Amino acid sequence: MTDFPSAEYEARLARAQDAMRAAHLDALFFTTEAEMRYFTGFRTLFWQSPTRPWFLIIPRSGLPIAIVPEIGAALMQATWLDDIRTWCSPHASDDGVSLLIEALRGNARIGMMMGRESSLRMPMVDFWKLRDRLESASFVDASALLQGLRMVKSSAEIQKIAAICAIASNSFANAAQIFHEGQRLRDAFRAFKIDLLNQGADDVPYLVGGADQGGYGDIISPPGDEPVRAGDVLMLDTGATLDGYFCDFDRNFAFGHASDAAKTAYDTLFRATDAALQAARPGMRCRDLYRVMADVIAQDGSDVGRFGHGLGLQLTEAPSLISFDETVLRSDMVITLEPSMTVGPGKVMVHEENIVIHENGAELLSRRAPPELPIL
Amino acid sequence: MTDFPSAEYEARLARAQDAMRAAHLDALFFTTEAEMRYFTGFRTLFWQSPTRPWFLIIPRSGLPIAIVPEIGAALMQATWLDDIRTWCSPHASDDGVSLLIEALRGNARIGMMMGRESSLRMPMVDFWKLRDRLESASFVDASALLQGLRMVKSSAEIQKIAAICAIASNSFANAAQIFHEGQRLRDAFRAFKIDLLNQGADDVPYLVGGADQGGYGDIISPPGDEPVRAGDVLMLDTGATLDGYFCDFDRNFAFGHASDAAKTAYDTLFRATDAALQAARPGMRCRDLYRVMADVIAQDGSDVGRFGHGLGLQLTEAPSLISFDETVLRSDMVITLEPSMTVGPGKVMVHEENIVIHENGAELLSRRAPPELPIL
Numbered sequence: 189m190t191d192f193p194s195a196e197y198e199a200r201l202a203r204a205q206d207a208m209r210a211a212h213l214d215a216l217f218f219t220t221e222a223e224m225r226y227f228t229g230f231r232t233l234f235w236q237s238p239t240r241p242w243f244l245i246i247p248r249s250g251l252p253i254a255i256v257p258e259i260g261a262a263l264m265q266a267t268w269l270d271d272i273r274t275w276c277s278p279h280a281s282d283d284g285v286s287l288l289i290e291a292l293r294g295n296a297r298i299g300m301m302m303g304r305e306s307s308l309r310m311p312m313v314d315f316w317k318l319r320d321r322l323e324s325a326s327f328v329d330a331s332a333l334l335q336g337l338r339m340v341k342s343s344a345e346i347q348k349i350a351a352i353c354a355i356a357s358n359s360f361a362n363a364a365q366i367f368h369e370g371q372r373l374r375d376a377f378r379a380f381k382i383d384l385l386n387q388g389a390d391d392v393p394y395l396v397g398g399a400d401q402g403g404y405g406d407i408i409s410p411p412g413d414e415p416v417r418a419g420d421v422l423m424l425d426t427g428a429t430l431d432g433y434f435c436d437f438d439r440n441f442a443f444g445h446a447s448d449a450a451k452t453a454y455d456t457l458f459r460a461t462d463a464a465l466q467a468a469r470p471g472m473r474c475r476d477l478y479r480v481m482a483d484v485i486a487q488d489g490s491d492v493g494r495f496g497h498g499l500g501l502q503l504t505e506a507p508s509l510i511s512f513d514e515t516v517l518r519s520d521m522v523i524t525l526e527p528s529m530t531v532g533p534g535k536v537m538v539h540e541e542n543i544v545i546h547e548n549g550a551e552l553l554s555r556r557a558p559p560e561l562p563i564l
Numbered sequence: 565m566t567d568f569p570s571a572e573y574e575a576r577l578a579r580a581q582d583a584m585r586a587a588h589l590d591a592l593f594f595t596t597e598a599e600m601r602y603f604t605g606f607r608t609l610f611w612q613s614p615t616r617p618w619f620l621i622i623p624r625s626g627l628p629i630a631i632v633p634e635i636g637a638a639l640m641q642a643t644w645l646d647d648i649r650t651w652c653s654p655h656a657s658d659d660g661v662s663l664l665i666e667a668l669r670g671n672a673r674i675g676m677m678m679g680r681e682s683s684l685r686m687p688m689v690d691f692w693k694l695r696d697r698l699e700s701a702s703f704v705d706a707s708a709l710l711q712g713l714r715m716v717k718s719s720a721e722i723q724k725i726a727a728i729c730a731i732a733s734n735s736f737a738n739a740a741q742i743f744h745e746g747q748r749l750r751d752a753f754r755a756f757k758i759d760l761l762n763q764g765a766d767d768v769p770y771l772v773g774g775a776d777q778g779g780y781g782d783i784i785s786p787p788g789d790e791p792v793r794a795g796d797v798l799m800l801d802t803g804a805t806l807d808g809y810f811c812d813f814d815r816n817f818a819f820g821h822a823s824d825a826a827k828t829a830y831d832t833l834f835r836a837t838d839a840a841l842q843a844a845r846p847g848m849r850c851r852d853l854y855r856v857m858a859d860v861i862a863q864d865g866s867d868v869g870r871f872g873h874g875l876g877l878q879l880t881e882a883p884s885l886i887s888f889d890e891t892v893l894r895s896d897m898v899i900t901l902e903p904s905m906t907v908g909p910g911k912v913m914v915h916e917e918n919i920v921i922h923e924n925g926a927e928l929l930s931r932r933a934p935p936e937l938p939i940l
Contacts, residue, residue: 406638
């Protein structure tokens, strides 16, 4: 019933417990979807509902403990976990806190997600109650530890990401059939989403983009009712999923004709991505791979902060391809290459590819964008 | 560029500031998607990426202050807000915290989402830094205040929810064309999602369900590869969206034939929903509306904790139809009626409708389920 055989989750647990011993942690305590799914295989869209908190404890040795609302018991019992403790949630006065106190008591150093990219997915007042009641415990930041584990993928994970990248590549290859001049942007997005589902995607949690003359004003907008016009550059950036794993890449298309500025920007970004594809290898720092792309673009102040990131259970994960990320690339990391630049006043362009790092360099998981801006 | 004219957001701000004065709050401070969208109209799927925090401050008087990553500046400028402060995120050492300190300084009592159904969507270490630097401020729980505002909808909001409920009702009416015996559950879900998009839904962030002989084992699972068989009861529960507003209801279908137990459970749940439809009116407590349904079912220990909830910007919102929720129903609340019961060992059945409360009673937003279990 989970997306991988138990051996996959056992291996994740073993790596985590090795890291916990090195960091002198007695337990890990999680409240968020990605971490719970990483260790248990518990996958549901029910996280859309903010009503109930969900908890997972990884002890320094032994198996994980799930502390979950009764409504999730059947699905959690279908995972590899044995120790599943439930309560009837929502509860008038004790939404899992007593169960947490009982399970965490006796642990001195408890690691949690507290740093970059993290959230606390439980009521803060309940976390404070927990902290006060476990007065001899200290809660410490374990986000770097967890991110370090998750950024190196298993071959089974890489297969899932490769499969959803292939699906999205197939849909982008259908662009000439899906998109047309005069089409409302909202309809273009809807048609693309349907094509992704028809190609085999389970879901399309992320589809953003834009269309405007020679470039687009921003890269995170939902589509509106405006029609695509000749001279527009249309960009769609999609995070579709298969078995809960994401792809994350975009494609650019011009309609009717393309401005010289758009063609030139496209070429620059294509060369920046090429340079990164050639350069990426184990042992290289993320900041240096960022620099490889920035040097091709050589356009000050033009980027949106980073030129790529990790990818997997979430649309974006650590590490970041950014000037200050010292993370060393390792084999089996899956990352995006995502250089961007300005095309004119208030206009940007962004490219994106998904790759996996091997001993001998990068392998593309997305089908490489065409070398010239395609004109539909 | 937002989903409503500015007057809608101005009215929300005015109601919030009235409530803030009554609660002696100097500012509200938000980190989460729903609250930010409620006050600004800022809508993007980019929240899927956990990388960057986003902040909103509501002062006791005057306009909201958005403190957002540079990548969101263009989209935020398209809302009705004037005061938009940005930084280049992710940042090596200061992911918006200095901007927050500057904006919040001088406020003595700052309300936040800390209670039931809430999350902290920023690194906890950054929140602690903020609290330490604003040592004369106290951060207090304002979740009940906010939920109280959000649970009463404007007529413009009710229109959006009614529209997405109509779309999902159309798709459920197509069930005989969409679903068939022998179809893998995964394909049935995909086909239903495509139909929702074709009917006009923007997105389908939530689609869960199950199929098994005479009932289903749980109600939050993703679909697997097993085929739908004669004698199965198939349930799909969908939260589709239009302009960022959700519907949330389900339908049950039997294949080939239905067991007497399944037919009886369906009838009981239909009558429980009918009783709630007749009873619901302003002035009634949520716990009493829960009791109306529980009395029809009269089956101890059979429910999953609650029989309905608020609905709107999120799939589930306050209040809850549950034994301990004292919230008084008011006109223009939109809620779900969601009674459930056991059908046999390890099998449950759940019904759901979406309604709006008027002065004279409940109006259905979903098209009423058929009175007998439909057999496909």
